[in-house]
Amino acid sequence: MTAAYDTDVLFDAEVPVERDGADDPDRVPALMVLRRGLEASPELKVGAAFTILMALFTAAGRLVVPILIQQILDRGVNGPDGFRPAFVYGASAMALAVIVAVFFLARVTYLRLVRVAETTLMELRVRTFEHLHRLSVADHVEERRGVLTSRVTSDVETLAQFANWGAIAWIVNSVIIAATLAVMAWYSWLLTLVTVVVYLPLIPMLHVVQQRQFRAYGAVRNRVGDTLGATSEAIMGAGVIRAYGYRGPVRRRLVDANERQYRAQVSAHRFFAWLAPLTDLFAATALSAVVAVGVWRGDGSSGELIAFLFLVTILLNPVAEIGEILDRTQTALAGWWKILQALDRPIEVIEPDPGVTLPSGPLSVELEGVDFAYRDGVPVLHGVDLAVAAGTTVAVVGETGSGKTTFAKLLARFADPVAGTIRIGGIDLTEVAPASRRAAIRIVPQDGFLFDATVGENVCYGRAGADAAEAAAAFERLGLVDWVAKLPQGLDTPVGERGEQLSVGERQLVALARAQLADP
Secondary structure, three states: OOOOOOOOOOOOEEEEEOOOOOEEEEEEEHHHHHHHHHHHHHHHOOOOHHHHHHHHHHHHHHHHHHHHHHHHHHHHHOOOOOOOHHHHHHHHHHHHHHHHHHHHHHHHHHHHHHHHHHHHHHHHHHHHHHHHHOOOOOHHHOOOOHHHHHHHHHHHHHHHHHHHHHHHHHHHHHHHHHHHHHHHHHOOOOHHHHHHHHHHHHHHHHHHHHHHHHHHHHHHHHHHHHHHHHHHHHHHHHHHHHHOOOOHHHHHHHHHHHHHHHHHHHHHHHHHHHHHHHHHHHHHHHHHHHHHHHHHHHOOHHHHHHHHHHHHHHHHHHHHHHHHHHHHHHHHHHHHHHHHHHHOOOOOOOOOOOOOOOOOOOEEEEEEEEEEEOOOOEEEEEEEEEEOOOOOOOOOOOOOOOOHHHHHHHOOOOOOOOOOEEEEEOEHHEEEEEHHHHOOOOOOOOOEEEEEEOOHHHHHOOOOOOOOOOOOOHHHHHOOOOHHHHHHOOOHOEEOOHHHOOOOOOOOHHHHHHHHHOOO
C-alpha cells in the first residue's frame, strides 16, 4: 500500500502501517487516511455545503468591520466635510450589529458542526465495535483485548478532540484566510503580495513538520494500545499476581509500557513546540513589512492603511492556529488509521442470508475431515471425523491443548474450519441462519463469563424477553434451587464485574442456568 497518491501540501506525509504491535515496512499517505476515513464515516458529509456557507457568512461578517473602520476614518473623521458625528455613530452602530450577528452565526455554525461530529463518532464507535464482534475467534486469540478496546475508546477519542474543534477550525479558518486575502487584494495588491511573500516560507516548514508529526503520532497510538493492554491484563490478573507474588515483574511491564508511551508522546509534541513560535515570528514580520511598505509608498489614505492592518491582524489568528490545528489533525489521523485497520480486518465467518432454519428437537452432529489452525499456522485439529446421533450425551476428553475448546467453538461457529465440513441436524453449519444456530447451539465456557448485573439478569440473557420466573425455573430444572436460596439476595444478588463476586464454580452454575433457559 505504498505508492502513488495525489497529495496536497499539508496532507502528503506517510505513516507506518502497523499491525498493532508489529511494525510493517509499508507506508500510507495521510491524505489517503483522510479519504478512507470520510468513506467510512459518511455522516461527516451531511449538511457540509450548508455548514461551509455559514462559515462564509461568518468570515464575511468579520471582514465588514475593517471596511467600516476605513469608512469612518476617511469619510467620517478625515473626509472633506470634516467630522460627521451622524455618519461615525451610524457606522459604529452598524459595526456593533455585525459583530453581534457574527457571534450568533459562529455559535450556530459551531453547534451544527459539533452535532455532526458527535453523531459521526457515535456511529464509528458502534460500527467498529460490531466489526470486532464479528471477527473470527482467531483474531481475538492473537490480539490482546486491551489493544482491541483502544480501537473503540482512546483512538475514537482522538477523533473526538479533533472533530469538536480541529475540523471546525479548518473550515472556518480556511474560509477566513481566503476571504481576507481577497479583500486585502482589493485594497492593495502590492501590500497583499508583501504579506503573501512573507508567509510563503512557512508552507514548506509546515510540510516538513507535518510529515514527522504524523509518523510520531502513529507511534503514539501504538504505545497507547500497548499501555491499555498491559493495564487491562494487570487488573484482570490481580488475584493471580498477589497470590504468586508477581507484583515486581508486572510493575516493571507497566512502567516500561508507560515509559514508552511517555517517550512517544514527548517526541510527537516536540514538533508542535516549533510551530507556535514560528507562526508568531511570521505574523510579526508580516505586520512590520506591511507598515514599512505602506508608509514608504505613501499612496492610499490613512484609513485604507489602518483597514489593511486590521485585515492583516484578522489573517494572523487563523494562521497562528495552524500549528495547533495541525497537531490535533495528526493525532486524529493516526487514531483514525488504527480504527480503519481494525475495520479492514476481514470477516472470515460469513453469515448466510437468510440461511436455513434448523429443525426443532434434538439434533445430530457430524464432522467430516475437519482441520483447524490459528494464525500461527500450528494445526489444532487435523482430519477430525465424528458422528454423534441426536439425543446422545457425549464427553470429549483429551490432553491440555489437544483442541477440545476449539472443537466446541467450531460447533458454535465462532470460527470456520480451514478444511472439512460440520453438519448439525444434517445441514451444513455454514448454511444455518444465525438466529437458528444460536437458539439450537450454546456453549458454556469454563471461565463462566458474567455481566455486571444480578444472577437473575445474567440468566435471562439466555433468551430475549425472558423474565425472573423463567430464570428461577431454569435453576429448578438443574436442581440448583437450594444454591440460589443460599445467595444473599437470591436471584437479585449482584455478581459484580465479570462475575467476580461469585466463585469460579458459582459463575459456572449461573452460566449453565443461562444455557438451560435458552433450551438449546
